[in-house]
Amino acid sequence: MRGGDAGGLRAFNERRVIDAVLRAGALSKAEVARATGLSGQSASVIVERLVEQGLLAKGDKVRGRGQPSTPVSVAGSGAFSLGVKIGRRSVEARLIDLTGETVAERATRLEAPLPGPVMEAATGQARELLEAMSPAHRARLCGVGLALPGEMDAWADELGAPKAALAGWRAVDPGAMLAAATGAEVSVFNDAAAACAAEMLTGEALEAGCALYVHVGAFIGAGVVLDGRLYRGARLNAGALGSMPLAGRVPGAKGRQLIHAASGVGLARRLRAAGIDVTRAMAGLGGAEADAQFADWLAGAAPALARAVVSAMAVIDFEAVAIDGVLPPAWRLRLLDATHEAVLRFDRTGLSPAELREGTIGGEARVLGAALLPLQARFSPEPDLLINRRRARAAAGPTALDPAPGFEAPSPHLDRWRS
Amino acid sequence: MRGGDAGGLRAFNERRVIDAVLRAGALSKAEVARATGLSGQSASVIVERLVEQGLLAKGDKVRGRGQPSTPVSVAGSGAFSLGVKIGRRSVEARLIDLTGETVAERATRLEAPLPGPVMEAATGQARELLEAMSPAHRARLCGVGLALPGEMDAWADELGAPKAALAGWRAVDPGAMLAAATGAEVSVFNDAAAACAAEMLTGEALEAGCALYVHVGAFIGAGVVLDGRLYRGARLNAGALGSMPLAGRVPGAKGRQLIHAASGVGLARRLRAAGIDVTRAMAGLGGAEADAQFADWLAGAAPALARAVVSAMAVIDFEAVAIDGVLPPAWRLRLLDATHEAVLRFDRTGLSPAELREGTIGGEARVLGAALLPLQARFSPEPDLLINRRRARAAAGPTALDPAPGFEAPSPHLDRWRS
DNA sequence: GATTAAATCAACCGATCTGATTTATTTGTT
């Protein structure tokens, strides 16, 4: 419930203040007042309280005309968040602080995406990271974000995995298991949506308020950003771009959905069939032979992806489309260019133009997004509102950040942390 | 801005109260308190103020156990809204009151969608309707909604209209002209989006919080509802379904976009070519020959529309898809069924299921939506939040103020297309 | 007469606002 009574009003304005500070990087109390429209007095009271709570930190005085101002910025150790990413080929976990900096991380590669080993890895990593935190810091964990594919058991044949083994996922509730293992609140996101959030928040590709972020991982998916807010979908299944129907048969594809023409496993299958080391190739070290295989894959993938992008534009008038994923940067760029070229061959009458851009984060976007999203939910004035911190910080110039000693001020407002 | 200071808090809670009353049809003060979470005292004060403002009206006391309660419901004459719809074949205007009842309306058929005559008709109709209002009522006009196609000058060849004449639209700002003519605030919507809002608010087809509403008019477009909110798009161009790429050539279609395979003008062209009176046919009086032409059109239109629907589902996991438009009900139903059948032939792995339903309003949905949207913007706790009044009213049972125009039995098409 | 629940009354609280005041610095003048 937003607003309602005095307490809700205060909570709302606190978020607006944090939001303003995050956007600007650092603001004096007077600037906070101007940025939020609050009176100077209220801004002062709220800032003071947030400093006491350890969420904001005062920097060195800045002298100008008149009384020097004391800038405040977000305190790194004011809050922490844990992100866990479950994929079909790996499990990762990452602990970040309020500024988005990585505190610690873990990663495990998988042979097959079977429920048992995967969940063991995920819960194990999460527990390890949490146990390494000081108690004071652990008390400031504001949530756990879990990013995973929409359906772990779909497209088993595409994976080359036994269908029966994957069916075990239907009986598993990864969110609940992670919650049980960590004792923290877990929010679940589609993996591509999480990656999308990371690109919005810390990447450079998406400045638009309305964007489609395509992520090529083992499969292919997308995140949808509308009015600066991540749209997760009524059933967390927005951006299921892999299910987009193809126009017809694509050579080498087993089915009639985008995933059969443009996915990481499809590319890997080709590489493996040609006797190429997939891991090396995906690290950009495959050489000419890998490039040739990639070009083959690209010839089918790019037009199919282009059709998907154009189709998506007919549903939502995205201002920007980013393409990212686990591909090595050189290949990612070629995919972007080829897709762009293919998009231009479509009749786009009636569609608003969109900018096609290369993602800037890559495969790690998913864990990072999983970690960032609980922070957003806790501190942004609107749930799902994505504010780019890096860009905002850069614009504001470097500031004195985070003195942040042991806080632990048992202020009455700290227990509003849960709400 | 939402919240902020005491005044904002009051405004927000007032909207919540109106929202609660609209949803329930009629509520006592105590029920308002329970529905909103406000204290009884606040609910009482707010309701009393809204009654004083003429937005709510007290009904007859209801006796039960304890002190009789006085139900309040929204007062029809508490606010008015004017909707104007500009189309390629007609211009319509409609004045409605706060309950959504039509007060007065106008309509003009057009020969060709040329800027001059169209805008003259639109501003003329609007002025007429406003001048017929009493001064007291006119003071309660809360806005003018304008629904029009995204690009009046696109697809000129499909219309059989001279391209040069249509290009005149680029120099025209219909919203500004209407604002100048009426002196009221004008909000502009895509025509399909407006129709979508009407279906959400007063229709029966869309109960889901997340839906796609396809409207077949002269061309074809769609409205997008996300989390109960109408999504207009960053450039008001969400749901540009007509631009969805086709899989290949469709017999009889001139181009490679959905609009070339499934549009009202395409159907009309066929009918005319067969020597059939289009107006009669569109009124459902075309006879067997018209039916045969329709079947031909349908054979190309339905699969193309099905592909568009499946593609849309891969972008947003719509829970429901409605198909509506200017077609006579029998044809609309056939379009729905044929589309449904075609959808089932697609591989839908990885997509969440959606319910495919028939729209319940038809061609007038666009004006109605244009009229309803300013009311929503003014009285709903969140902008763009769509609350179905009719359904809510029905659920609450008949109330003192409910004019209860015997609306039709529900049970529209209830097909689930899931494997 | 007891019970029930709506409606109301009166005192209080919390968050923000307004307007005046203080403070520390730069700028301009003598």
Added chain:
DNA sequence: AACAAATAAATCAGATCGGTTGATTTAATC
């Protein structure tokens, strides 16, 4: 170099507004 004026942040004190709490009244049924 010394001093006054200008500037703008920060703060203080009182007022306002909206919502809450808890007790009280009212009008019906059981």
